[in-house]
Amino acid sequence: MEIRILRPDEADALFALRRQALEDAPLAFAASPEDDHSASPDAVRAMLDRGPDSAVFGALDGDLLGMIGLYREPKRKMAHKLGLWGMYVRPEGRGRGLARALLQTAVAHAHTLDGVTQVQISVTEDADAARALYEELGFRVWGTEPDAIRHGGRGVSEQHMVLLPRASA
Secondary structure (H helix, E strand, C coil): CEEEECCHHHHHHHHHHHHHHHHHCCCCCCCCCCCCCCCCHHHHHHHCCCCCCEEEEEEEECEEEEEEEEEECCCHHHCCEEEEEEEEECHHHCCCCHHHHHHHHHHHHHCCCCCCCEEEEEEECCCHHHHHHHHHCCCEEEEEEEEEEEECCEEEEEEEEEECCCCCC
């Protein structure tokens, strides 16, 4: 198993995984296949070519089994914040610690970026396993957005979480 930043030449695999995630778990993602900003392999390729402040990590075991993206706020006054997005592991990759490894790798990368003081992620109310993992790794809820995402006549709230630096002893 390898966890690493995906390259532009892996855009087709990421496009397919992202499409599967959006179809598999429609209430876990704000995007839908119809309005996804990465709705083509070319758009994904461009996204993968942005540099260290905007990267997608993949869990690879022959095939791409999981992903998590990160982006740094581009505005100077907000550049101390880094956001994580798109956490997803294919069903056949679950139960192998891939989500934990992806999250830990993305957070470690965030800490290498100059000036980043907090890492943020959001999770929907019915994603108990994801929220438990995030909390286990130190993320804390700072707010809840009611009825944040709607699909198929159902709405879910979204919890916004943050990982702040640990206080030194």
